[in-house]
Amino acid sequence: MTSRRTFLKSLLVASTLPALSWADAGSPAYLAAARRPDGAFWLYGLSETGSEIFSLPLPTRGHAAAAHPRRPEAVAFARRPGTFAIVLDCVSGQVKRRLDAPEGRHYYGHGCFSSDGRLLFTPENLYAEGAGRIGVWDASNGYARLGDFDSGGIGPHDIQRLPGSEVKVIANGGIRTHPDTGRIKLNIDTMQPNLTYVDEDGSILETVELAPELHQNSIRHLAIHDDGLVAFAMQWEGDPTRNPPLLGLHRRGAAPRLLEAGMEQPRMRGYAGSVAFSGDGRFAGITSPRGSMVHFFRVADGGLAEALAQADVCGLAAHALGFVTTDGTGGCRVIVPGGKVTDEGRAEVAWDNHLVRLNV
Amino acid sequence: MMCRKTAAALCLALWPLAAAAAGGDDLDLVAKAVDVQILPGYETLAAASAELDAAAAEDCDPEGETLRDAYNSAFDAWIGVSHLRFGPSETDNRAFALAFWPDDRGASRKTLAGLIREEDPVVNDAESFGNVSIAARGFFALEMMLYDGSLSEGDPGYSCRLVRAITRDIATTAAAIEADWDPAYAELILHPGPENPIYLSDLEALQELYKALMTGLEFTADSRLGRPLGTFEKPRPKRAEAWRSGRSLRDVQISIAATSALAEILASDVPEETRAPLDVAVERAGRLAGRLDDPIFTGVETPTGRLRIEVLQQAVNDVRDASQAVIGPALGVSQGFNSLDGD
Numbered sequence: 076m077t078s079r080r081t082f083l084k085s086l087l088v089a090s091t092l093p094a095l096s097w098a099d100a101g102s103p104a105y106l107a108a109a110r111r112p113d114g115a116f117w118l119y120g121l122s123e124t125g126s127e128i129f130s131l132p133l134p135t136r137g138h139a140a141a142a143h144p145r146r147p148e149a150v151a152f153a154r155r156p157g158t159f160a161i162v163l164d165c166v167s168g169q170v171k172r173r174l175d176a177p178e179g180r181h182y183y184g185h186g187c188f189s190s191d192g193r194l195l196f197t198p199e200n201l202y203a204e205g206a207g208r209i210g211v212w213d214a215s216n217g218y219a220r221l222g223d224f225d226s227g228g229i230g231p232h233d234i235q236r237l238p239g240s241e242v243k244v245i246a247n248g249g250i251r252t253h254p255d256t257g258r259i260k261l262n263i264d265t266m267q268p269n270l271t272y273v274d275e276d277g278s279i280l281e282t283v284e285l286a287p288e289l290h291q292n293s294i295r296h297l298a299i300h301d302d303g304l305v306a307f308a309m310q311w312e313g314d315p316t317r318n319p320p321l322l323g324l325h326r327r328g329a330a331p332r333l334l335e336a337g338m339e340q341p342r343m344r345g346y347a348g349s350v351a352f353s354g355d356g357r358f359a360g361i362t363s364p365r366g367s368m369v370h371f372f373r374v375a376d377g378g379l380a381e382a383l384a385q386a387d388v389c390g391l392a393a394h395a396l397g398f399v400t401t402d403g404t405g406g407c408r409v410i411v412p413g414g415k416v417t418d419e420g421r422a423e424v425a426w427d428n429h430l431v432r433l434n435v
Numbered sequence: 436m437m438c439r440k441t442a443a444a445l446c447l448a449l450w451p452l453a454a455a456a457a458g459g460d461d462l463d464l465v466a467k468a469v470d471v472q473i474l475p476g477y478e479t480l481a482a483a484s485a486e487l488d489a490a491a492a493e494d495c496d497p498e499g500e501t502l503r504d505a506y507n508s509a510f511d512a513w514i515g516v517s518h519l520r521f522g523p524s525e526t527d528n529r530a531f532a533l534a535f536w537p538d539d540r541g542a543s544r545k546t547l548a549g550l551i552r553e554e555d556p557v558v559n560d561a562e563s564f565g566n567v568s569i570a571a572r573g574f575f576a577l578e579m580m581l582y583d584g585s586l587s588e589g590d591p592g593y594s595c596r597l598v599r600a601i602t603r604d605i606a607t608t609a610a611a612i613e614a615d616w617d618p619a620y621a622e623l624i625l626h627p628g629p630e631n632p633i634y635l636s637d638l639e640a641l642q643e644l645y646k647a648l649m650t651g652l653e654f655t656a657d658s659r660l661g662r663p664l665g666t667f668e669k670p671r672p673k674r675a676e677a678w679r680s681g682r683s684l685r686d687v688q689i690s691i692a693a694t695s696a697l698a699e700i701l702a703s704d705v706p707e708e709t710r711a712p713l714d715v716a717v718e719r720a721g722r723l724a725g726r727l728d729d730p731i732f733t734g735v736e737t738p739t740g741r742l743r744i745e746v747l748q749q750a751v752n753d754v755r756d757a758s759q760a761v762i763g764p765a766l767g768v769s770q771g772f773n774s775l776d777g778d
Contacts, residue, residue: 254540255540256542256570259528295778315633317632341635348777348778364774387774389773402773403771403774425772425773428773
């Protein structure tokens with residue numbers, strides 16, 4: 076219980092302590108989870124060229140992280156169907172808060188903040204009903220749970236905020252799962268993924284679906300360029316011999332564009348793990364750990380710019396020169412599409428699924 | 436830190452092999468695996484599952500010898516291919532529909548009890564039964580019906596229909612996997628190339644088999660043995676696979692034999708000297724599993740019994756390490772951290 080005295084004291088502390096920023100955490104450019112050789116999982120803050128700035132232990136295998144836009148705080152999500160996320164102080168290394176999913180729900184491994192960092196949004200599965208929900212937490216008040224809203228589909232996986240607004244775009248993967256049956260997919264025949272845009276109050280502004288013959292192309296991950304263009308990466312659950320496109324681009328109010336790689340398409344093995352725009356927004360890329368391939372497409376005409384092999388690649392993020400990739404063998408590359416590929420050395424860790432760019 | 440010198444020496448030592456493999460012998464290895472293990476394995480599974488279905492149709496008494504024998508033969512056949520988790524076994528969740536385990540939340544019991552309580556007519560129609568929760572289908576659901584007395588309290592007539600629905604569904608699923616493999620999927624994996632929609636190169640076909648081998652060994656070590664081991668303070672014998680029907684050790688023995696056979700196929704072009712560590716590990720794991728006298732791993736609760744199971748688990752991990760050291764570099768394949776996970 077808070078007494079008047081401790082309350083006043085906490086006010087005093089809050090007003091006199093200078094607020095810490097990401098600079099106090101060494102100004103990392105990226106966050107990434109990894110497995111160390113001893114089997115332990117850690118969250119890393121990385122420089123522009125993938126070198127370690129800080130590392131913090133995680134209780135279990137991570138998936139992605141969300142970086143607070145101002146405070147040096149990262150929310151690390153356990154991989155699906157994880158039921159907890161932890162808020163890490165990236166300066167002190169302390170766990171500031173543990174966010175348990177409400178009863179009957181689990182996370183999907185992603186989340187995002189409002190522009191001022193006051194609210195955290197977490198895609199969740201309300202699994203008894205199979206309903207996709209977006210949980211809302213008050214990051215300005217010890218991450219108290221505020222409530223939730225409809226994600227606009229089943230299996231909301233990734234969520235990102237459009238630049239310069241509070242509108243969020245949600246990748247509803249369309250796949251129903253239940254913790255009783257682990258990651259078994261319960262509705263592959265009828266799945267219907269979509270992209271849903273929601274306003275700050277959770278009102279659905281726009282829903283984008285693909286053509287009916289692509290209803291088994293699960294929309295899973297998102298990247299957003301500064302101009303509001305959304306890139307979405309997909310995972311194909313249908314006939315494995317079909318090899319449909321795995322990358323789409325969408326701008327609000329317009330029809331989605333799907334980007335195909337022609338003869339190179341089968342090398343992705345129907346699976347895109349991460350998606351990103353290049354720093355200048357001229358290219359969009361996707362990675363396939365199953366095919367150990369990275370594809371870069373020109374945003375302007377949708378054509379394949381380059382297909383590069385990289386063993387067990389999955390992490391992908393924007394870089395001033397183009398892109399950065401990370402892989403499960405510890406590799407990290409800076410890639411200029413159609414240009415130079417620089418190996419940034421090999422860390423003694425296995426980089427996990429996602430590389431998260433800090434926009435601070 | 437991994438010693439760079441060792442890695443370099445390994446690369447040098449194995450380079451001629453990798454070069455030889457790239458010369459075109461890879462497909463022979465794939466063909467051998469398909470001909471010796473995969474096609475016969477799924478054929479056996481389909482046949483044994485059909486016999487199981489016939490036995491249940493004949494007499495559904497859960498304690499009947501014919502039905503239980505048929506259950507065990509079909510389960511044996513499943514364990515023999517349970518590491519081949521790609522292609523036809525993954526279509527429509529078929530492998531899960533045959534073997535839903537581990538089941539920490541007791542979903543099988545819950546779902547079966549629900550069907551029995553409500554005398555759900557879904558058991559009367561084979562096609563509808565194919566859509567019930569995976570937890571109520573396959574070998575583990577059947578095991579519960581045959582060996583768990585607590586589920587036999589409902590109407591025996593209904594339980595009988597439920598047993599028959601499960602065996603019919605197992606037979607249908609096993610037949611579907613076999614039909615997809617022979618010949619269509621076998622053709623795909625045997626003829627990689629730029630026009631092949633799944634395997635673009637020999638390496639990708641080999642990689643698939645290698646991944647199956649590694650995950651199969653991992654599953655046996657971590658789940659089939661690791662789950663009942665639990666911790667020293669808290670052993671979990673009831674977490675053993677198929678303990679109700681007394682099959683836990685048997686499953687481990689069959690899976691070790693099957694994965695070892697696949698390892699030996701993939702290593703068959705490696706000169707004897709180089710592959711010696713693999714041969715030694717395979718022989719040891721088989722020997723230790725063969726002489727362990729603990730059918731459902733109750734020994735995890737005693738210091739001596741526990742040690743024996745831990746030693747066996749280590750031996751399975753050694754087969755995995757040896758496969759990685761011998762087969763990985765020789766074929767130029769590796770097991771991915773991200774490619775295995777996926778989300």
